[in-house]
Amino acid sequence: MAGVSDVPAPSPARRAFPPNWPLRIGLVALALYVFYASSILNITWARFVEGFGHGGRFLSRMFPPNFAADKLALLYSGMFESLQIAILATVFGILFSVPLGLAAARNLSFAPLAWFTRGLIALLRSFHPVILAILFVKAVGFGALAGVLALIVASMGFLSKLIAEAAEEISMKQMEAIRATGAPFLSVLVIAVAPQIMPRFIGFSAYQLDSNLRNSALVGLVGGGGIGATLFTAFQRFDYDFVLTIVLAIIFTVTVGEILSGWMRRLFQ
Amino acid sequence: MTAAASALPRRWHRFSLSERILRSCFYLLAAVAVIWSIKTIEIIPEFLQDAPAQTADLFARMWPIDWSWYKSGVHAALIETLHTATLGTILAVLLASLVALLAARNVTRSVILNTIARFILVATRSVHAMVWALFFVAVFGPGALAGTLAIAVHSIGFTGKLLSEAIEEAKTGPIEALTAAGATKLSILAKGYWPQVKPAFLGVAIFRWDINIRESAVLGLVGGGGLGMALEAALENLYWDRVGLVLIIIFGIVIAAEILTTWLRSRII
Known part of the structure; x- marks a missing residue:
């Protein structure tokens, strides 16, 4: 009997869900x-x-959206320019990011170069594409070129960081094997490094194309050409029905771009 | 068997024939797109020749930086940008939580509501914060209110998508236990789902705040208040030494926000 009374009764204050x-x-x-x-x-x-x-x-x-022929002509020319900006920015962004990313990878390059490149990449990444576009508009004048250059720099910041991270995660065995055959550095990169980072590289290149397509609508707001310029003009003229047409066109293009880049990723993986 | 074996290709190919054809088509398409873009993009050669001189001029005009302008022109704008980003993120997380609950198929068992919520997530995300700011400036007039709403609405898509994925991944065990105990819907959300999604929720909110600091610094260019307004004022009057000051301040808060969020995430998650 005594044993039973030894068991302490559960304290009444203990609740299943105490107040947080x-x-x-x-x-x-x-x-x-x-x-x-x-x-x-x-x-x-x-x-x-x-x-x-x-x-x-x-x-x-804003309703109904304006689909008059002269407006559509403006829409097409702006949209095509945006596409050109996005394509060129992605291609050149990739071209410049590969050496920058490899130089920033601590296992492939040497320490001072890697740290210097990392700092440079951080600097590039910290500026919004719009700010880059403002600076390039001053440097090369209004128009598509400023937009392309701004988005190239923005792409470089993003892609080279990811390339550096992907390159740092590769297995070193292949590299050692190729090096042991006496292959020069470039061959080591092509045979040992490239196949290991290729799937991820294609993944973020496709993502960057999406992102550049979206941002190409942005650089135009500050004079960088493309659909953003058309949109800004429409806003300033209070052409709100045309604004809606442009916004719908941007959503449509971005969605199509996302589907296409999804296909591209599946094709290469 | 032997016939089938001899019919096998002698040469080993990494990819099947259809894969190789598709890939070749892709390369061809990419090359055509790049060549088309380079050939047709409008670039004015005079501007390009002028570029190095203009760039040198840009930096020459920025130096020395007009530090004295900070107190009268930048400090208030900096505070406004920080509050815009924070308030916008809070509002975005609130709105996104509601949309995420509607989008999560395990919480809302209605295909129609799920689809509507998913459409909201896609539409808010594909229109850029600066374009949203243009809208809200037209509706509410220029100022931080328009900027805050632009940040909030644009962030719904990103935040809501990640939150709804976190909710859908919640384990069913605690939910079933609470349901069996007769808990109300609200109690199930608070005691069943919340503890499970809390880390993802905080992580997403912090990550989005970091992005929103960058975004809110440029919203002022279209009238959304904050540092962008100061930048716009300096650019309009061609005070490049003041532009340099604003750029340095933006760079500073972006780096500070990145350090702060990295630290917070390592503490909380």
Whole structure:
């Protein structure tokens, strides 16, 4: 009998789901921050309500989208220029990224070069394509060339980082085998390194083509040519029905581009 | 058997005939696309010849950097950019959580709702934040409100997609246990799904905040408030030494945000 009374009764305070005080305090802090930030940014309910009125008028002016022949001609020329920008930026971006990425891989290059290249890649990556486009518009003037150059640099930042990471993960056995035959450095790269990083390389090249297609709509907003320039002009002229046509065309092109690059990835893997 | 064996090709090929034909077609298509782009893209040769001189001029004008402008022109814009990115991310995570719950097939058992939610995720993602900013500036007028909404709406797609994938990967065990105990829908979400998706949720929110810092720094170029407005003001007046200052500040916060998020992720996840 005594043995039974020795077993401590479960404390009534223990609950299956105890209140999560850190979470509650965090949520209150978050709510306070939202009020504080809204007051700093001058966001008020009155502005929202006023905006929704504008929004209704805005939407009614956007519908139906404008498919007039002269607008479509503008749309096509802008879209083709965007495509050209995206294709050229991807091709040259890949060409420049390969040496940069390999130089940044710590197992293939030597330490000072690898660290220098890593710094350069970080620098390239930290600038938004729009900022690059502004700088290139100043350097080479308005138009598609500035857009292409801006997106080449943006692609280099992204691709060479991934190439460096892929190259650092390769198995060194193949490299040692090819080196042992006395092959020069370039042969080692082509025979031992390239086949190991190729599948991933094609994957992110396809992704970069998508991303450049999307960004080619962006560089035009600051003078880099392409569909973005057409879109910006339409906005400035309050041609909102044409704006909707352009946005639909961009969504369509980006979606088709994603499907095509998905095919490309499957074809090569 | 012997007939079949002798019919086998003598030479070993890594890929089947159809694969090789498809790949050759792809290479041909890629070459045609590149040649078409190079031949038809509009590049003005005079601008190209001028480029080195213009680039040298650009850097010469940026130097020395106008540090004195920071206090009067940049500091407020920097604070505004940080709040825009943070508030936009909070709003995006809230909206994306709702859309993600609708998109997750294990939580919402309705194909129609799933499809609508998935469409929202795709549409918000494929229109760039700057294009969203153009819209919201037209609706709400220029300022941080338009920028915050642009950041929030554009981020729904990315955040919601990753969240819905995390929800769909949740284990069914705890969910079934709670259902068997008679828990309400809300309790199942809070005690069954939330603990399982919490790491992914925090990781995605932090990652998106990092991206949004970059994005919100340029939204001002189209009227979305923050550092972009300061950049636009400096560019309009050709104060290149002030442009240089804003670029350095943007570079600084992008690097700081990357370091901070890397640290946070290693702490939390």
